[in-house]
Amino acid sequence: MIVGEEPLPQSGALEVATLGMTMRFGAFTALDDVSIRVPAGTFHALLGENGAGKSTLVKCMMGFYHASAGQMMVAGREVQVPDPRAAHAMGLGMVYQHFTLVPSLTAAENLVISRKDAPAVIDWRRERAGLEAFMARMPFRVPLDQKVAALAAGEKQKLEILKQLYLGRRFLILDEPTSVLTPDEADEVLGHVRALCAAGEITVLMITHKFREVTAFADDVSVLRRGRLVGQGRVVDLTHADMAAMMMGEARLPQPAARSGAPGAPVLRIEGARAHDRSGLKDIAIDALEVRAGEIVGIAGISGNGQMELMEMLTGQRPLTEGSVRVKGQPYRATRAEARRLNIRYLPEEPLKNACASRMSVAENIAFRSFDASGGRTRFWLAPGAMRQRAEELIAAFKVRTASIDAPISALSGGNVQRAVLARELTGTVDLLIISNPCFGLDFTAVSEIRARIMAARNAGAAVLLMSEDLDEILELADRVLVMSEGRITYEVAAANADVATIGHHMGGHA
Amino acid sequence: MNTSDIGLWGVPLAILGGAVRVSTPFLYVSLGEVLTERSGRINLGLEGTLVFGAMAAYAVAFHSGSAWAGVAAAALCGAGFGLLHGLICSLPRVNDIAIGIALMLLGTGLAFFYGTPYVQPVAPHLPAIPFGNWSNVPQVQAALRVNVLFIAGIALALLMAWALRATRIGLMLRVVGDSTDAARAMGLRPNRIRALATAAGGAFAGVGGAYLSLFYPGSWSEGISSGQGLMAVALVIFARWSPINCFWAALLFGGAGALGPALQSVGITQGYYLFYAAPYVLTLGVLIATSSPTQATAGAPGELSITK
Numbered sequence: 001m002i003v004g005e006e007p008l009p010q011s012g013a014l015e016v017a018t019l020g021m022t023m024r025f026g027a028f029t030a031l032d033d034v035s036i037r038v039p040a041g042t043f044h045a046l047l048g049e050n051g052a053g054k055s056t057l058v059k060c061m062m063g064f065y066h067a068s069a070g071q072m073m074v075a076g077r078e079v080q081v082p083d084p085r086a087a088h089a090m091g092l093g094m095v096y097q098h099f100t101l102v103p104s105l106t107a108a109e110n111l112v113i114s115r116k117d118a119p120a121v122i123d124w125r126r127e128r129a130g131l132e133a134f135m136a137r138m139p140f141r142v143p144l145d146q147k148v149a150a151l152a153a154g155e156k157q158k159l160e161i162l163k164q165l166y167l168g169r170r171f172l173i174l175d176e177p178t179s180v181l182t183p184d185e186a187d188e189v190l191g192h193v194r195a196l197c198a199a200g201e202i203t204v205l206m207i208t209h210k211f212r213e214v215t216a217f218a219d220d221v222s223v224l225r226r227g228r229l230v231g232q233g234r235v236v237d238l239t240h241a242d243m244a245a246m247m248m249g250e251a252r253l254p255q256p257a258a259r260s261g262a263p264g265a266p267v268l269r270i271e272g273a274r275a276h277d278r279s280g281l282k283d284i285a286i287d288a289l290e291v292r293a294g295e296i297v298g299i300a301g302i303s304g305n306g307q308m309e310l311m312e313m314l315t316g317q318r319p320l321t322e323g324s325v326r327v328k329g330q331p332y333r334a335t336r337a338e339a340r341r342l343n344i345r346y347l348p349e350e351p352l353k354n355a356c357a358s359r360m361s362v363a364e365n366i367a368f369r370s371f372d373a374s375g376g377r378t379r380f381w382l383a384p385g386a387m388r389q390r391a392e393e394l395i396a397a398f399k400v401r402t403a404s405i406d407a408p409i410s411a412l413s414g415g416n417v418q419r420a421v422l423a424r425e426l427t428g429t430v431d432l433l434i435i436s437n438p439c440f441g442l443d444f445t446a447v448s449e450i451r452a453r454i455m456a457a458r459n460a461g462a463a464v465l466l467m468s469e470d471l472d473e474i475l476e477l478a479d480r481v482l483v484m485s486e487g488r489i490t491y492e493v494a495a496a497n498a499d500v501a502t503i504g505h506h507m508g509g510h511a
Numbered sequence: 512m513n514t515s516d517i518g519l520w521g522v523p524l525a526i527l528g529g530a531v532r533v534s535t536p537f538l539y540v541s542l543g544e545v546l547t548e549r550s551g552r553i554n555l556g557l558e559g560t561l562v563f564g565a566m567a568a569y570a571v572a573f574h575s576g577s578a579w580a581g582v583a584a585a586a587l588c589g590a591g592f593g594l595l596h597g598l599i600c601s602l603p604r605v606n607d608i609a610i611g612i613a614l615m616l617l618g619t620g621l622a623f624f625y626g627t628p629y630v631q632p633v634a635p636h637l638p639a640i641p642f643g644n645w646s647n648v649p650q651v652q653a654a655l656r657v658n659v660l661f662i663a664g665i666a667l668a669l670l671m672a673w674a675l676r677a678t679r680i681g682l683m684l685r686v687v688g689d690s691t692d693a694a695r696a697m698g699l700r701p702n703r704i705r706a707l708a709t710a711a712g713g714a715f716a717g718v719g720g721a722y723l724s725l726f727y728p729g730s731w732s733e734g735i736s737s738g739q740g741l742m743a744v745a746l747v748i749f750a751r752w753s754p755i756n757c758f759w760a761a762l763l764f765g766g767a768g769a770l771g772p773a774l775q776s777v778g779i780t781q782g783y784y785l786f787y788a789a790p791y792v793l794t795l796g797v798l799i800a801t802s803s804p805t806q807a808t809a810g811a812p813g814e815l816s817i818t819k
């Protein structure tokens with residue numbers, strides 16, 4: 001800091017700007033001469049596809065990267081941000097796409113220990129009173145005494161935002177903050193964030209893919225494509241089509257396949273199934289659930305209402321205490337042999353963790369369903385040549401972008417892992433497809449492509465059970481919509497008659 | 512009536528006495544290991560630290576004439592071993608389990624090398640508090656002679672449980688043990704905190720060793736530990752990384768260990784060797800009974816290499 005310079009303002013929203021920010025990694029230019037000004041107290045949206053340079057830009061702003069060229073301005077003054085600590089000291093904060101909370105600590109412990117001035121001996125009674133007072137000013141709350149590991153994704157995201165506010169940050173970067181929230185929750189959270197902007201408390205830069213949120217909450221928008229700033233303006237002057245055109249350039253979105261065919265015979269039937277939930281204290285109770293061939297049944301619900309447990313019940317990871325799961329009339333216990341015989345496929349959430357061996361190669365991961373099958377028999381010796389050939393075909397067919405089929409699957413981006421798993425699961429005859437949050441954290445080219453694949457599977461006669469926290473996704477894909485709340489199916493409606501408000505009420509448990 | 516003949520009552524009494532006597536080293540080593548593992552590392556070298564601590568305590572107590580000086584020396588040596596483990600493991604691509612095994616062998620080897628002259632001499636013992644003087648039954652008196660270190664160990668367990676919950680250092684330790692990324696994002700230095708936690712854990716194990724040579728069995732010999740340091744490390748998993756549970760687990764272990772000798776003392780000679788295996792059978796039984804396929808091991812620090 002230059003001697004005689006005035007210190008930064010001590011409270012209220014900060015104006016932050018980048019001037020000609022450029023970032024090169026070797027010969028690759030990830031960010032090319034980007035200048036964005038976010039005036040104090042405004043809500044600025046940053047749009048762009050995956051790989052457009054949004055993350056690089058905000059990482060330069062937060063001091064994770066040192067920009068190759070360009071400057072940062074905070075409150076109209078040029079500043080150096082050598083590391084995230086310096087950014088925090090100026091009041092700059094970020095909510096990341098992946099969680100930075102400590103899983104085994106409670107929410108209260110996470111908040112208190114993240115404070116710079118956490119006392120050496122923590123007087124929990126006083127801290128609790130302080131936290132309660134802070135929570136009382138917030139429009140949403142999280143259970144303070146729960147371990148973060150036991151919180152659902154939506155609750156964790158809320159806690160991340162709460163943490164930044166608790167730490168008194170005055171310029172907040174939000175990286176796709178609503179991807180795990182219901183529309184109601186998202187509106188609520190963003191509404192509050194917007195109110196804080198309007199009150200001059202904070203300035204916000206939000207990375208997002210959702211045009212609806214941009215239109216509803218942001219003041220200004222900047223669009224990045226391949227590292228360049230390709231568009232900028234007041235949100236009121238732009239239509240969704242304008243923004244999409246800026247984001248995509250000439251590329252065209254794959255259209256979702258049209259719905260065709262009528263539902264056939266029941267494939268999956270759950271009757272009176274009971275299981276313990278994650279905490280072991282409450283029960284998951286599915287009295288009756290039926291999915292028929294050629295239909296998509298969507299289960300909507302706020303995260304943490306038993307969807308994860310239902311998925312585990314169907315994948316055999318969670319034993320039933322009562323009741324039964326039947327597929328095509330036969331009892332189903334999710335063994336490999338049964339899944340193969342009955343043509344059941346899965347796309348669990350976080351596929352890198354739940355459906356892949358992350359250090360094995362893309363080709364090997366794609367072969368998981370078939371590596372030991374040879375015609376109708378099991379084989380002892382693998383056929384590496386056939387495996388590789390198959391992987392190459394599927395990678396081409398599903399447009400999986402990978403440097404090589406021998407690369408570990410963990411080196412792929414989220415969308416490409418998802419595509420690779422879909423390639424594996426949707427190949428061959430599929431009679432029952434069980435899916436959970438297939439589009440979490442993906443950009444919208446990937447999203448519409450994956451949704452088109454799911455619709456195509458349905459049209460080909462598969463029974464599809466789709467659990468998703470994204471209500472728009474359910475409404476787009478499902479033939480029937482079910483709502484899950486507190487471990488139970490509480491509402492059912494045909495998609496044609498679905499009313500978002502009614503579904504929202506049931507999701508919130510206020511029926 | 513012969514007061515010293517109390518028949519089968521001798522068995523539970525001997526078990527209680529044994530529990531208190533035998534559990535102390537388990538308690539110290541497991542508390543030390545809880546500290547280390549909560550920071551995200553495993554120190555398997557505590558067996559070596561225990562044996563070296565026993566030798567160092569005995570030697571210093573013999574030369575200085577003060578048992579407490581021996582305890583201090585054992586703690587210091589233990590901290591040294593712990594720090595060595597912590598610093599080596601801070602280097603990139605070093606495996607904590609492998610280093611632990613190396614240090615275990617180094618510790619026992621050094622203890623045997625420097626300890627040979629102290630097998631014969633007699634060093635002063637640590638004081639015990641005779642809680643059993645109200646009774647004139649010698650077995651009761653023997654069972655209730657409680658060593659000061661045992662009581663200090665209980666205090667230490669309580670202190671640790673409180674500190675992990677309600678102090679900044681305690682929370683920092685848990686953050687580091689659970690998520691290196693989150694710790695870095697918070698501006699903590701995981702390697703440094705882990706090295707210090709391992710050093711403190713080593714000091715605890717050293718004190719456990721001092722108890723062995725200066726109270727029970729109360730002399731220095733090469734077979735003094737017979738794997739107690741390793742069992743204590745297993746005990747930490749059994750106790751689900753909680754200091755209070757460590758105390759109960761140590762007591763249970765001590766009691767089960769005393770079962771064999773107690774049965775022998777009342778004249779049951781057949782198959783009593785089998786009862787020497789009681790602690791291990793007990794551990795297996797409890798671990799199986801408390802395991803669950805649907806719930807994750809509660810309390811396991813996320814950065815621990817065995818739970819990753």
